[in-house]
Amino acid sequence: DTAVSQTPKYLVTQMGNDKSIKCEQNLGHDTMYWYKQDSKKFLKIMFSYNNKELIINETVPNRFSPKSPDKAHLNLHINSLELGDSAVYFCASSQIAGGVGNEQFFGPGTRLTVL
């Protein structure tokens, strides 16, 4: 069973379009994250939700909107896509309650290409 899954794996789209990436975790964790990995492999957190509540909101254009319908799902919607949005987007999850320093588990990534 895949612990953290993302769909789609690849996404190719035109500038100006709106797209969504979905993430699901079956680990029972209470916290989920979205990361962006750029072409130089630099990894930076974008958002985090804990039990459906937004707890981390980095400096990200407001064209990016996360949504967490329940604690097992965290979706990322991107409006008006730009060339600079091309990257690999990773979803991750971890358990915060009941422990400190728990590691995050990452999904396989979604490679977004904006043409």
Add this chain to the structure above:
Amino acid sequence: AQSVAQPEDQVNVAEGNPLTVKCTYSVSGNPYLFWYVQYPNRGLQFLLKYITGDNLVKGSYGFEAEFNKSQTSFHLKKPSALVSDSALYFCAVRETGGYNKLIFGAGTRLAVHP
């Protein structure tokens, strides 16, 4: 502000030789440190972490890391490298606070040659 530095873009090692991938950190308070590995076209896989206790931490695939508080370092090591260890390695530190936010280093590409 918390930060992580991985001073080497790439490390080249011959198979069978020991390897070290360097990481230094800057954090207020007690550091929670992590190593992750990323194989091509894959997500990050957790290798090991230091939270407290023994300075030598053992992890997956024969990797270990040594926490050195005085040098603010957390270098990743393996006694005998395998070609299959070739990948991108990330060091990360948990930001002080309750939200488990990780700050990642820029990554070090490990190339193990036969």
